[in-house]
Structure formats: structure tokens, C-alpha cells
Amino acid sequence: LSPATYPIWSGSVALPPNTVFEYKYIRKTSGQPVAWEEQPYVNRSSETPAVGEGSLRVHDAWY
Template sequence: MPRPCCERPRPLPLRPPPTAPPRPAGAVKLTAKGDNVFSGIVELPRSTAVEYKYIKKNPGGSVTWEPGGNRTFTTPSTGTHARNDTRK
């Protein structure tokens, strides 16, 4: 079942965990939902630790990674989980 994931203040898609190579081209594209609020849905396995980071795709194709460490959470064993993050 899809899990709501990303009410965001900025259009910064998800990044895979550090064990996987960074893949900006495979990032989840977020949709504008209002003034500085963006949303996306990602299906993830239950009871799984997740690390992610936001990126911004700049004009010309370069990518700016969110500063600081990865964001983390664990998916629930049942139901859905919404993330409401603020840009770092």
C-alpha cells in the first residue's frame, strides 16, 4: 500500500540511504501543494529503517544536496506514515 511521505516546504526529492550510491536522477519528484508545500508518495516495506535526504535540481541540471546528516525514520508495521519536514 502506498505510504504518504512528503508534505514539504521545498521541492527537494528523496535520496537513497548512504549504503546506496547517490542517484539524483532516480529521486522522487514532489508536487507543489501550496505556498512552499510539496508532496510525494513513496511505497516502502513495513518496519524498515529509512534514511533520506532532499535535493534541489538547479537550472542547467546541477544538484544541490540538503546540508547536514541524513534524515531517518522507521516505517510502521501497519498503516501509513506521513513525514512533515522543514528544510534545513
């Protein structure tokens, strides 16, 4: 991940077409335990495009 445009973080990962993936946010503050996103938020998910090369941009936030 890159904090270059903090507070908006960005990162990239290569995945094959038509791949469902899940993710969850954490918050790490020096000297504090890791804070995980908790209920009612389940794992977030999305899917890569079905065909061809391209990119998927996911826009969301930890509420």
C-alpha cells in the first residue's frame, strides 16, 4: 500500500480474469493493538472483469 495521497491509500495486485476476492481493513497505530473492521461488516468482496486485460478500481471506505 502507498500513503502518497494520504488519507487515501492505494495499492495494486495482479489477479486473473473472473476472480472473486475478499478483503478487510485494519488500522495499525504505533504502540496500539491492530484494530480490525468488525461486525456488522463482513469481509468485503469484488470480482475482476470476466475477459481481457484491464484493471478494476475499488472505491470504498472504512466507516
